[in-house]
Amino acid sequence: MSAPTINSIQIGRLHNKNAIVTGAAGGIGLETSILFAKEGANVLMADISGPALEKALAKLKQVVPSHHKVETQVSDVSKEADVKALVDHLDAWGGVDIMFNNAGIMHADDADAVDTPEKIWDLTQAINVKGVWFGSKHAVLSLRKHKKTKGSIINTASVVALVGSATPQLAYTASKGAVLAMTRELAIVHAREGFRFNALCPAPLNTPLLQDWLGDDQPKRHRREVHFPSGRFGEAIEQARAVLFLASDDASYINGQDFVVDGGMTKAYVTPE
Numbered sequence: 001m002s003a004p005t006i007n008s009i010q011i012g013r014l015h016n017k018n019a020i021v022t023g024a025a026g027g028i029g030l031e032t033s034i035l036f037a038k039e040g041a042n043v044l045m046a047d048i049s050g051p052a053l054e055k056a057l058a059k060l061k062q063v064v065p066s067h068h069k070v071e072t073q074v075s076d077v078s079k080e081a082d083v084k085a086l087v088d089h090l091d092a093w094g095g096v097d098i099m100f101n102n103a104g105i106m107h108a109d110d111a112d113a114v115d116t117p118e119k120i121w122d123l124t125q126a127i128n129v130k131g132v133w134f135g136s137k138h139a140v141l142s143l144r145k146h147k148k149t150k151g152s153i154i155n156t157a158s159v160v161a162l163v164g165s166a167t168p169q170l171a172y173t174a175s176k177g178a179v180l181a182m183t184r185e186l187a188i189v190h191a192r193e194g195f196r197f198n199a200l201c202p203a204p205l206n207t208p209l210l211q212d213w214l215g216d217d218q219p220k221r222h223r224r225e226v227h228f229p230s231g232r233f234g235e236a237i238e239q240a241r242a243v244l245f246l247a248s249d250d251a252s253y254i255n256g257q258d259f260v261v262d263g264g265m266t267k268a269y270v271t272p273e
């Protein structure tokens with residue numbers, strides 16, 4: 001599809017759209033914020049870590065022209081007041097068009113049914129599930145308040161919501177399954193309002209969330225790499241491109257999907273040597 005133009009000047013795929021990205025200081029969140037801004041969106045980058053957010057903003061500014069509106073706000077997605085404040089901030093911009101509920105944790109103490117501490121279970125659900133609910137809820141309220149006839153909400157799940165893993169992180173896996181189920185239902189409930197909800201299912205990536213945890217442990221790395229048909233971890237930018245598509249009107253008839261971006265991992269039985 002050719003890029004849209006105004007008076008033959010090329011405009012971005014998210015021209016004049018207002019977007020919120022949570023977990024914006026992390027791998028997927030930053031790459032997505034950059035792509036959104038490059039494609040003409042106004043972007044509010046949100047993260048629980050203020051210093052990380054400032055670093056992320058500095059990186060974005062190196063690659064995106066300065067006339068774009070990009071702001072940051074510290075926010076803990078497990079707190080409804082924080083999420084509401086994010087959405088309220090966009091009232092002055094004309095309300096939310098795109099909400100990327102992407103913040104998530106995979107805790108180092110998350111384990112199997114026997115060894116996962118209850119407080120890690122609760123923390124994981126509070127951020128990964130309740131955070132997505134709050135983001136979806138306040139996005140819907142904003143879309144209605146500003147009388148929008150379309151909106152795109154993308155919620156980050158994971159391939160572990162689709163395939164079982166013998167390297168368990170039970171709280172994380174359960175939380176991502178909840179994101180898929182919740183997203184599907186939201187998609188159906190709000191379809192007639194023009195609000196689309198899709199879940200992104202990334203495979204294991206080259207971002208701090210996983211790579212810090214794997215460290216230099218080669219057997220632990222190999223355990224995962226062998227399952228990739230491509231033989232490599234995914235990159236955050238490869239997720240961001242999919243999120244851009246789901247956020248844009250190019251995806252106008254895509255709703256309620258488990259959108260899998262995994263290099264074929266969940267379709268593989270035996271992978272190439």
Ligand code: NAD
Pocket residue numbers: 022023024025026027028029046047048049052075076077078102103104105106127156157158159201202203204205206207208209210236
């Ligand atoms: P990341 O750790 O690089 O980024 C996550 C960001 O979320 C961090 O900047 C962190 O500060 C922020 N965050 C944590 N708790 C928060 C909270 N309560 N409120 C607001 N922000 C908070 O990780 P990433 O790889 O970019 O992960 C983004 C999403 O992708 C997560 O939901 C993750 O579960 C999911 N995912 C990641 C992988 C992977 O291998 N990296 C695979 C599948 C799914």
